[in-house]
Amino acid sequence: MMDICTDVLxxxxxxxGLFSALNIxxxxxxxxxxxxxxxxxxxxxxxxxxxKAKNKDDTESFVQDTLKAGRHKNRKEAVEVLAKESIKNIDLLLSLGMKFDYKDEEFDYTREGGHSINRIVHSTDETGKMVFETLYKEAKKRKNISIIEDCILVDILKEDKSCYGGIVIKNGSVSLIHSKFTILASGGIGGLFTNSTNRRTSTGDGIAIAFRNNIELENLEYIQFHPTALYEDKDRERRFLISESLRGEGAKLKNINGEAFTDELLPRDIVSNNIWREQLRTGTDFVYLDISQMGEKFLKNRFPGIYKGCLARGLNFKDGVIPVTxxxxxxxxGIKVDLNSKTSMNGLYACGEVSCTGVHGANRxxxxxxxxxxxxxxRAAIDINSKIDDKQLKVVKKDITLEKALQLKKENLSCALEQFKKVLGEKEHELINNR
Ligand SMILES: Cc1cc2nc3c(=O)[nH]c(=O)nc-3n(C[C@H](O)[C@H](O)[C@H](O)COP(=O)(O)OP(=O)(O)OC[C@H]3O[C@@H](n4cnc5c(N)ncnc54)[C@H](O)[C@@H]3O)c2cc1C
Known part of the structure; x- marks a missing residue:
């Protein structure tokens, strides 16, 4: 077993994870x-x-749209922080080399369901890839940051109700990473579901570890179903997403008889429910996204990733419709956090999808x-920066075999499944419970 020491894990x-690291x-x-x-x-x-708020005057309207989509179950202070700090954070991303699409020397703002105006910046339809590559490239340049891949957190190191790092498995052996502060940025839970747009590896590990260590969780029943994943009758590891921005740019939802049945720019929970109802009414497993009026050239340029993804699955934009469900x-x-992303355990922060800031309310x-x-x-990084010089690194002694660590990994998965089974009730069959 190896002991590794660091300031922040x-x-x-x-x-x-990457953006918090770059701000330490x-x-x-x-x-x-x-x-x-x-x-x-x-x-x-x-x-x-x-x-992002288009400008300072748009902040209030952005707040209101977020609250409305979240069915007013949001934490309003968090929503205000999100909207107010959006411009600054996009500027910081740009300063690291992020490339967005522009039109007439302005961002090419697009629109998606629930937004009252066009306020979404994007990099064609592969924004996430560009965000990842920008942040990852910068993190690799920084001398103080090390990235260790294929390294699984199975538990935190704790003593006296405080967190002092984590227990990990890498290359078939166990290591203890001792840290002054730990940030969980371990993402969502889609890998627990039979049908999800998420990676299979998103199995709610952070949620399970938090639950097993009595760290406060919140709103476990707030799970979002995206209205328009590509419908395929084959089993797939991951369902291919047909971005909402296609609807923002004019694609229409139609039932299998070619009839309109919903306003496609309502918040996601409402559109998903309307689609399910329509599928039930017409006895089908999908509806159509009608793109026939949008022009193939525009679609190919604006949505190259979705175009390629559809082609790879035997669907051509020329067909004019995409089956979706x-x-x-x-x-x-997720893990309940305050406005600085602090969890209920000393020394432990959580951010990104694993956390619950309350920003999204019941529907993102x-x-x-x-x-x-x-x-x-x-915000997590700024809070840590303000405290780190006053904190001593504590090395928590723990003797843990590989067998025990593998057992913890297994228990995390069953714990996550158990938690979501409880909140899903009769929809529990949607979980994969034999992994
Ligand atoms: C198809 C798709 C399209 C989307 N489109 C948009 C969009 O256009 N706009 C938008 O705002 N959001 C979008 N989202 C949502 C958004 O991408 C995610 O919510 C967000 O990227 C989550 O970021 P994260 O850093 O919290 O987690 P992730 O990006 O999921 O990263 C999680 C990380 O945690 C690591 N990890 C997990 N468990 C462990 C463990 N036990 N040990 C070690 N490491 C672990 C993983 O390896 C990974 O590195 C989309 C999501 C999907 C799936």
């Missing part, structure tokens, strides 16, 4: 770990874009997730 190489003071040692390869995160898959997509609940407004990852991971 960060679990996750998505937007939240440059003279502090940071270790970031990822369960598989660094780019195998949901951040890399994000298509539509990142919401709702699937699990996002988790609004489109493109608010990457933004939440940026805003609240930076």
């Amino acid at each position: 960060i679990v996750g190489t998505g937007v939240a 003071e440059a003279d502090k040692k940071v270790i970031i770990i990822s369960k598989t390869k660094a780019d195998e995160c949901n951040t890399y898959l994000a298509q539509g874009g990142i919401s 709702p699937v699990q997509h996002y988790f609004m609940g 407004l489109a493109s608010n997730s990457l933004l939440e990852g940026l805003v609240f991971s930076r």
Whole structure:
């Protein structure tokens, strides 16, 4: 067993993990770990874009749209922070080399369901890939940051109700990573579902570890189903997402008889429910997204990733319709945190999809997730920076065999499944419970 010491341990190489690392003071040692390869995160898959207040005057309207989509179950202070700090965080991303699409020397703002105006910045339909590559490239340049891939957190190191790092498995052996502060940025839960747009590796590890250590969780029942994943009758590891921005740019939802049945720019929970109802009424497993009026050239340029993804699955934009159906997509609940991303345990922070800042309420407004990852991971880093010089590193002694660590990993998965079985009730069959 190996002991490794660092100032900050960060679990996750998505937007939240990488951006928090980049905001930790440059003279502090940071270790970031990822369960598989660094780019195998949901951040890399994000298509539509990142919401931002268009200018200071748009902040209030952005807040109101987020509250309305969240069914007013949001934490209002957190929503205000998100909207107010959106411009600054996008500027910081740009300063690291992020490339967005522009039109007439302005951002090419697009629109998605629930937004009252066009306020989403994007990089074609592969925004997440660009965000990941920008942050990862910068993190690799920084001398104080080390990234360790294929390294699985199985538990935190704790003593006297405080966190002092984590227990990890790498290359078939166990290591203890001792840290002054730990940030969980381990993403969502879609890998627990049969049908999800998420990576299979998103199995709610952070949620399970928090639950097993009596760290406060919140809103576990707030799970988002995206209205328009590509419908395929084959079993797939992951369902291919047809971004909401296609609807923002004019695609229409039609039932199998070619009839309109919903306003496609309502918040996601409402559109998903309307689609399910229509599928039930017409006895089908899908509805159509009608793109026939949008022009093939425009579609190919604006949505190259979705175009290629559809072609690879035997579907051509020329056909004019894409069969779609709702699937699990996002988790609004998570580890309860305050406005600085602090959890209920000393020394432990959580940000990104694993956390519950309360920003999304019961239903996330489109493109608010990457933004939440940026805003609240930076806040975590700023809070840590303000405390780190006064904190001593404590090395918690623990003797743990590989067998025991593997057992913990297994227990995390069953614990996550148990938690979500409880909240899903009769929909529990949607979980994969034999993994
Ligand atoms: C197809 C798709 C499209 C999307 N489009 C958009 C969009 O356009 N706009 C938007 O705002 N949001 C979008 N989202 C949501 C958004 O991408 C995610 O919510 C966000 O990227 C989550 O970032 P994260 O940093 O919290 O987690 P992730 O990016 O999922 O990263 C999680 C990290 O944690 C690591 N990890 C997990 N468990 C462990 C463990 N036990 N040990 C070590 N490491 C671990 C993983 O290896 C990974 O590195 C989309 C999501 C999907 C799936």
